[in-house]
Amino acid sequence: MLSKFQNHLHTNLSFLEGKKLLLAVSGGIDSMVLVDLCFQLKLDFAVAHCNFQLRGEESDADESFVSSQTEKLQVPLFIQKFDTQAFAEQQKMSIQVVARNLRYEWFYTLLAQHQFDYLLTAHHLDDSVETFLINFTRGSGLEGLLGIPQQNDKMVRPLLVFSRSEIQNYASENNIPWREDSSNASDKYVRNKLRHEVIPVLKALNPSFLASFENTIGYLKQSQSLAEDAAAMVYQKVATEEEHHTVIDLKALLSYPNYRAYLFAWLQPFGFTDWAAVYDLLDAQSGKQVLSDSHILLKNRGVLLLFPKQTPVSDEVYWIPKDQTEVKVPLKMSFCEVVNISNQTSNVIFVDENLLQFPLTLRRWQEGDIFYPFGMTGRKKLSKFFKDEKYSLRDKANVWLLCSDAEIVWIVGKRQDERFKVTASTTKILKIKYTR
Structure with missing residues (x-):
């Protein structure tokens, strides 16, 4: 696995070479294998560990374990404790969403404060399968069916080419210590239910299921690329980017049979989610608008105007x-x-x-x-x-x-x-x- 990892970095992730890396490490088997692989290849990295204080002594034991292992390797360590339960109650959000938001906000703060170039996480191929199935069961377009991307901006997932069994075998063969999160055994979470009950059945039906899944993701990425190319070409014909806003010509847009798909492709990155309201703008009277958290989409005669929200300054x-x-x-x-x-x-x-x-x-x-x-x-x-x-x-x-x-x-x-x-x-x- 070490040679495969080294070859993967050289072939597909060469931009990581010589960079200062931050590894997100929980103490579980996946992240501890990632630490070992990076250590064996003498990469320049530090470790970041979050203690969400959700499992009492077990959470503190995870923190102590990560601390002791990084000390042995003489790897820099950053630790952050979160009162996750209280924050979730305050924000009226689920524990899972709050924990995710807290950790990634902290990770990106560390990147900026200590000039790290990239954040590495230990997501692997089985995680990508689970994400695919979650999005599939909830209803999703192509983007949601692509599994977990290998890179999002400064976040890189170098273990996506490895299965859970490969990681387990490597840990066993190299005597890598790790901690088991007791919450992984609970089936009250959708991801765990898929992991324990659905995916084993799929693997039993097709022993080459993971390889087939990788092929399918490859085909879907090609289809996504075609869709993006089409959206970009149509955008050039119907949209004009002004200094502070974008103008979409409705007459030109409506000449395309798949105009709704194009609108989705253009507007989804700006946080729009109420697509029924967006599509209703096409026939609405001038002055009607739809809001996302960051932008406004306004119907103005024969065009749609897209622009960022601004703080009212009429009295200044x-x-x-x-x-x-x-x-x-x-x-x-x-x-x-x-x-x-x-x-x-x-x-x-x-x-x-x-x-x-x-x-x-x-x-x-x-x-x-x-x-x-x-x-x-x-x-x-x-x-x-x-x-x-x-x-x-x-x-x-x-x-x-x-x-x-x-x-x-x-x-x-x-x-x-x-x-x-x-x-x-x-x-x-x-x-x-x-x-x-």
Whole structure:
């Protein structure tokens, strides 16, 4: 197994070579075999152990065991105790979910604090089979049927090519000590029930079940790759990525028979889960929206707009004194005196400095705001301007106004006010630039 592991690292996980690694170690047989393999290959690694304090003295004994074994190997060790039960009750979440969240949050904190390159876990082939069956019984698309991925960002699972029996044989042959978690014997958890009752039957029906499973996963990955390629090609034809949001053209999208599958592929990474509500947006009136934890999907006429959630800032006002030449918050802007007008764009305006009342202010727009559009006579309500320009709710929420006293100088990045323009009588020209 050691030579197979070494060859697997060299062939498939060569990016781990020479890197600083953190091993998640419970003290069970899988993680202790992983420790031994990494030690035999003289990899640069440390160990992280979580004590969830859920099994009393047994949890503390696991901690002591991992501590003693790493001390023998002279491997650095990190230990963290969690009051998991209390946290689960406080958050009204299951023990399993809370424990998973706590440990991975801590692991990634260690990665950042101690400059580890990757986190290694001891998941193996049988674990991947169990995950496949759990997702299969609950109902899943292709992604859920791919088992456990070999890598997620900085998390790597180098034992996925090994079965539980291979790991057990290696531990036995090399006298590797390990601790048995008593909760693994309980069938009250779905994973354990599959492990003890279902998978043995499948293995009895087909002695080559694990090899067949690996082949199936390979075929599914190929199908997933085809689906991702198709989604990417269609995305290029129907979606446009703007500075702060993505626009999905509904007419173009609906010309594809599998438009729902494409929407799922594009939006699922942003945390959307209420797919009935997402699909209902296609026929909804303008202004309807669906929320995920991090994003908003908004129907705006013939398009869907996808953008991150933002903290409301409608009451914020930023002051800009006369001698300030640069602004970094909430926007990047610069101010400088010039002698001539040149290269005026939507992001650069030139104003008569003598007409300004300092300090200037940056604020959000409000109902009732009016301005005098540059190049036009007469005033206009901002709400009417937004309607004429076909601003979405998202667009309006992102508008900032540069003001002199109570008067609008510039709808930043959009339209200057006529009242502050440079004329033949102007003696001081101020150039204002907005950097997107």
